[in-house]
Amino acid sequence: MNSPFISNPVATRLDVARGADMMGSEAALRNILATVLVSLSADVPSMDAALQAGDVASANRMLHALKGYVPIFGSDALIEQVVSVEKLSKTESATVVQVAYAQLGPELHGLLAEIQYFLDVG
Numbered sequence: 001m002n003s004p005f006i007s008n009p010v011a012t013r014l015d016v017a018r019g020a021d022m023m024g025s026e027a028a029l030r031n032i033l034a035t036v037l038v039s040l041s042a043d044v045p046s047m048d049a050a051l052q053a054g055d056v057a058s059a060n061r062m063l064h065a066l067k068g069y070v071p072i073f074g075s076d077a078l079i080e081q082v083v084s085v086e087k088l089s090k091t092e093s094a095t096v097v098q099v100a101y102a103q104l105g106p107e108l109h110g111l112l113a114e115i116q117y118f119l120d121v122g
Contacts, residue, residue, distance in 0.1 A: 012114075013107060014074070014075070014111060015073055018074075022072045023072065023073075029073065032073075033073065034119060036073075037115050040066075040112055043062045043065070044105070044108050044109065048101075056094050056097050059101070063085060063086040063089050067086045078107055
């Protein structure tokens with residue numbers, strides 16, 4: 001089934017074709033994305049707060065989990081960003097990670113919007 005979301009020119013972070021292929025079907029992708037939406041909606045503000053407080057270890061735990069599931073449905077560019085920031089969060093100071101996350105954070109908010117749109121149109 002061809003999703004109307006696939007042709008949406010605003011969808012730059014969510015790769016529906018990749019996700020459906022990895023999950024086996026668009027229906028399975030929708031199920032996992034519903035869970036991701038709930039989890040990521042809580043994790044993004046928590047990562048923001050952790051980094052603002054200088055708590056890189058907490059941010060790393062969330063980034064590590066994100067690195068595990070974003071490759072299922074994320075765009076190549078988003079995957080690359082997540083992997084890069086997660087790697088920095090293992091060894092770098094809060095200041096360094098904050099700078100990198102300043103670019104990733106808005107992308108994660110965008111991903112949330114794209115997931116919500118995808119779930120709403122289906």
